[in-house]
Every structure is written in C-alpha cells, then in structure tokens.
Amino acid sequence: MTTVYGIPVSPFVRKVLFVLEHYSVEHQLEPVIPFDLPADFHKLSPLGKIPAYQDDEVTLADSSIICAYLDDRHGGSAQPSVYPQGRVNRARAQWFEEVGDTKLVELLGGGIFLERVVKPKFMNEPTDHGVVEETINVSLPPVLDYLETQVTESGFLFGEDIMLADVSLAGPFVNAMYAQYQVDAERWPKLAGYIQRVLATPALQIRMAAEKAIMAG
Template sequence: MIKLHGVALSPFVRKVRVALAEKNLPYESIPVMPFGPREEFMKISPLGKIPVLERDGFTVPDSSVIIAYLERTDPQPSLYPTDPQDFARALFLEEYADTRVADKLTTPFFQRFVRANILKEEPDEAKVQQALTEEIPPVLDYLESQITNPEAIIGGRFSIADIAIASPFVNFMHGKESVDASRWPKLAEYVATIHARPSFKALIEEELAFTKG
C-alpha cells in the first residue's frame, strides 16, 4: 500500500493525491506538517518539504518526481503527453505552476487561513491586496494566454500540466478568492472544469469540510 506523507491543504500534496486518484491507486495519508521539528522526516525528505511518497520501503520526495515515478510504475492512464513538444510544454507548465502560480496564489490562503487559524496571528491584509493587485494578475494573464480548451491546457488531453495549474487555485479558493471571469474568462472556465473532475472534486469537498470546520 502506498503511503503519502504530508497534509491535504498543501498544493504539492494535492497534486500527488489527484494523480493517485486519476490512476486509481489506493493510499494511506500520513499527516506531516510542512514546518516544525523534523529530524526524522529530513531522512526521507532532504529538502524538508512535503509530500513524500512511500511504497514497499522505497521513499521518494517532491510532487513532480513522485508523479513521474508513478507514471513509470502505473502507466495507465498516462498523465504525460506523448508528442515530444507537448511533453516539453506540459513539463514547463508544471514548473511554472509549482514555482510561480503556487507562490503567488497561496498568499491570500496563507494570510487569511494559515495565519488566522493555524498560527493564531493577525492576517496581513496589505500583503493580500498587494498580491491581488500587483503580483497575481500577470500570472493569470499568462495562463489565460495559454488556454484554448477548458478540458485540458495541452493537446486536448488532461495531463500533469492541468493537475499542477489547478491545484494552487484550490488554495486561492481557501483564501476566499476566485478568478474574475470578466477579466480572465478562459481561465475561469478552465479552473472550474478541471476542479469538477472527480479526482479534484472529491478532494475539494474533503478540504472544504475541514476549512469550514
């Protein structure tokens, strides 16, 4: 049985959970918070980050590496395009999502949910407004420019790129924000379509039950 170390609200843990659901692979969740004392955890995650996947004593950290590994062990359904150019574009969009989309879109979530409910600190609403007015719009502009089909950003077929892009938009929602459909119509439809897939929908419902307490 696969074990997944991490916590559900992490966009990177969610990436792996969606991939496991798409591949119909059962797993057990091992709760590990992203910060705090973790000498033991560093042995299986040298960068100290979640998620880590464990299977038959083998451990592998990093959502991108984990999903690439799962693609080799459990190839169907494939989460990577076969066309070489589409494959490269999908990997870059995954990287863009992990680096830029996750970083910017989690600001409202971190301030309004993590600080308020977990760290028991006052949210910094000025930081949220700065993100919403200055940092996030260029990211949404870029994504809007990439979408031609609401079902899949590359080649008309759901892939790792869709998993990586749609995941931090769940955190955006937990931060009480959504895509303004009058400004980014293709992106708003795309995010809603990907979030309606059974793999995402089940996790979103589970997470909302937790965040709404």
C-alpha cells in the same frame, strides 16, 4: 503500503494524490504538517518539505519527482497517462507544472491562502492585508494575463482529458478559492472558465471533498 506524507490541502500533495487515484494505486495518507514536522521526517524528505512518499521500492520527496515515478511505475495501464503524448507536449506539460509549483504557489498560496487562512486559522497570526492587496492587484495580474493566452475556451491544456499539468496549474487556485479569492471572469474569461472546468472534474471533486474537513477547521 504505499504512503504519502503530508496534508491534502497542499497543492503539492494534491498532485501526488491525483496521480495515485488516477492509476488506482492503493495508498494511505500519513498526516504531516509543515512547520510542525515529526522528529525523523528528514529521513523521508531531506529538505523538510511535504509531500514525502514511500513504497515497497523507494523513498522520495518532491511532488514532480514522485508523480514522474508513479507514471513510470503505474502508467501504461488501461488509463490514459497523466502526461500528454509527444516530446513537445510533454515539455510544455512540465512547464505548466513548474508555473503552478513556483509562481502560482508563491502568489496564490503564499500571498493569499497563507495570509488569509493559514496564519489566522492555524498559526494564530494576523493576516498582512498589505501583502494580500499587493498580490491581488500588482503581482498576480501579469501572470493571469499570460495564462489567459495559454488556455482555451473548452477542454483542458492538452485536449479533453484532465492531466497532471492541469492539476498543477489549477491547484493553487483551489487554495486561493478557500481564501475567498476568485479570478475575475470579466478580465480573464478563458482562464476563469478553464479553472471552473478543472474544478468540476470528478478527480478534483474527490480531492476537494477530502479537503473539506481540514478547511472546516
């Protein structure tokens, strides 16, 4: 059975589950929590990170690599691809995936979600409010200024269909939302509207419903 190892609230695991669901690939999720890894987990994920992935032909780690593999193997079916057409748009999609996976996960995941949710709720550690304030008021605004210039007032990054780049970009905002942070719609109106549209899609609604139990503790 195709198996994803990780927890669904991880923005990286969320990407992989989105692609599996998009291509209707039967799969199971084997819970693996970062910082409390099973003894032999490095055999699946040599860098010790989630997600790891295994099916009848390959074992992989890293969400972007897993998603590209899944598209190679299961794309081209009746479903539209999770990547846009054309080399320019495909390169741009990889860029937005990278922005989500790096800067946004660092700021929204590490600076807000980790501090406000993971540390107090799951690690028995206090929130560092200084880190949260610095993230929200200093580090994040220039990144949001940039994203405000990249999204449009309707649709998604590449038109009317939600794609992997959208899930990668909006995913860390889902985690920040769990930590009571939302983009200021007066200061960044296009970005705030774009995030709301992504979150309202059936694909994201399915993901967030599956994450509810964990977020409820």
